Amino acid sequence: MLRICCVVGARPNFVKIAPILRAFEQACRPDIAVKLVHTGQHYDPGLSDLFFTDLEIRSPDLHLGVGSGTHGEQTARVLSAAERMFLTERPDLVLVVGDVNSTLASALAAAKLLIPVAHVEAGLRSRDRTMPEELNRIVTDNLSDLCFTHCLEASENLLREGVEPERIWFVGNVMIDSLLRYRSNARRPEGLDGLPLTERAYAVLTLHRPSNVDQREDALTVLRAIEPVLAEMPIVFPMHPRSRTKFEQHGLGGMISGLGRLHLTDPLGYLGFLYLMDHARLVMTDSGGIQEETTVLGVPCLTLRTSTERPITIRQGTNRLVGLDRDAIAVALDDVLADRWPRGQIPSLWDGQTAGRIASVILDDWASTLESR
Numbered sequence: 001m002l003r004i005c006c007v008v009g010a011r012p013n014f015v016k017i018a019p020i021l022r023a024f025e026q027a028c029r030p031d032i033a034v035k036l037v038h039t040g041q042h043y044d045p046g047l048s049d050l051f052f053t054d055l056e057i058r059s060p061d062l063h064l065g066v067g068s069g070t071h072g073e074q075t076a077r078v079l080s081a082a083e084r085m086f087l088t089e090r091p092d093l094v095l096v097v098g099d100v101n102s103t104l105a106s107a108l109a110a111a112k113l114l115i116p117v118a119h120v121e122a123g124l125r126s127r128d129r130t131m132p133e134e135l136n137r138i139v140t141d142n143l144s145d146l147c148f149t150h151c152l153e154a155s156e157n158l159l160r161e162g163v164e165p166e167r168i169w170f171v172g173n174v175m176i177d178s179l180l181r182y183r184s185n186a187r188r189p190e191g192l193d194g195l196p197l198t199e200r201a202y203a204v205l206t207l208h209r210p211s212n213v214d215q216r217e218d219a220l221t222v223l224r225a226i227e228p229v230l231a232e233m234p235i236v237f238p239m240h241p242r243s244r245t246k247f248e249q250h251g252l253g254g255m256i257s258g259l260g261r262l263h264l265t266d267p268l269g270y271l272g273f274l275y276l277m278d279h280a281r282l283v284m285t286d287s288g289g290i291q292e293e294t295t296v297l298g299v300p301c302l303t304l305r306t307s308t309e310r311p312i313t314i315r316q317g318t319n320r321l322v323g324l325d326r327d328a329i330a331v332a333l334d335d336v337l338a339d340r341w342p343r344g345q346i347p348s349l350w351d352g353q354t355a356g357r358i359a360s361v362i363l364d365d366w367a368s369t370l371e372s373r
């Protein structure tokens with residue numbers, strides 16, 4: 001029996017694990033036992049439960065209940081809870097996805113117990129070590145026996161860092177498996193009836209990076225930078241709880257509510273947000289995954305950061321880095337309105353079949369090397 005523990009903790013993890021769990025189920029292999037573990041990093045219903053429902057993910061087999069904290073506290077809590085859990089469960093493989101604190105901590109707990117680790121979405125690099133996720137990526141990749149990459153550049157990043165070629169598997173983008181599966185089911189989010197969601201006549205904004213919301217000055221700069229867009233069209237802003245708290249702490253709550261065409265909403269589920277992106281004129285974001293999703297949807301994406309770990313979305317897709325630069329946003333807006341934005345193309349193996357390839361590498365290629373050891 002091959003025992004596999006899949007660990008998730010935060011919103012973007014859920015989008016990636018859903019197709020992988022499905023692929024393991026579809027493999028119909030009586031000789032595997034797959035457990036789903038939720039660390040509890042994201043615990044708000046809007047960041048967690050809604051995603052389990054929309055993406056048809058079964059309830060976790062185990063919940064570590066770690067909650068929020070500083071990076072050190074949160075990572076340490078996952079590390080110690082995951083270690084206890086692995087000692088009881090004794091998995092043959094721990095599978096982690098993405099780059100959140102739960103990813104790093106559970107990979108570390110497994111590696112220290114000499115349990116092999118598989119990392120889905122390996123090899124992404126922004127080269128910006130002030131991003132907590134960049135450190136999580138570097139360490140997780142280093143600890144992983146199987147590195148599943150979503151583009152060849154990510155594989156090359158790993159090779160450059162000394163990862164042996166036999167640990168690297170270019171399988172494509174598993175987030176896009178979810179997007180292609182659910183795109184036709186995406187529906188107008190409930191509770192947004194009063195909002196002006198005329199097709200291609202509104203923008204979507206998401207914001208939660210510490211570098212954009214933690215300091216008052218940066219948060220204020222964001223609000224000023226998006227003014228050219230607000231002058232042209234309404235903006236729908238589903239607010240991450242972290243950003244809501246920060247804007248309130250900075251005393252900017254009133255300013256946000258006063259921007260007439262900026263419509264704040266609670267965080268949306270997967271299907272509602274997919275609908276919102278798919279029908280928007282443009283998306284402004286500091287998220288990683290949204291840069292990829294907009295590339296596949298063909299929607300212009302203005303990334304409110306100065307670096308990206310996903311440069312393929314700029315080279316081949318619909319993404320442009322604009323930082324918090326009001327002028328760069330105004331130029332980008334002109335290009336969108338004048339229809340000068342690249343249509344983009346879909347990167348290789350972002351085809352909806354990635355999870356099947358991951359399952360087959362694990363169950364066929366990797367499991368057979370295990371038997372021969």
Ligand code: UD1
Nearest residue numbers: 010011012041042043044047068069100101132133241242
């Ligand atoms: C985390 C990930 C980030 C990912 C994002 C998606 C890390 C380092 N960051 O960022 O890569 O893009 O998830 O959302 O792992 N909070 C709540 N309710 C929750 C969860 C968080 O209110 O359910 C608030 C708390 O105040 C918490 C803060 O958000 O302290 C930050 O949460 P945390 O999970 O540490 O990081 P995110 O900003 O969500």
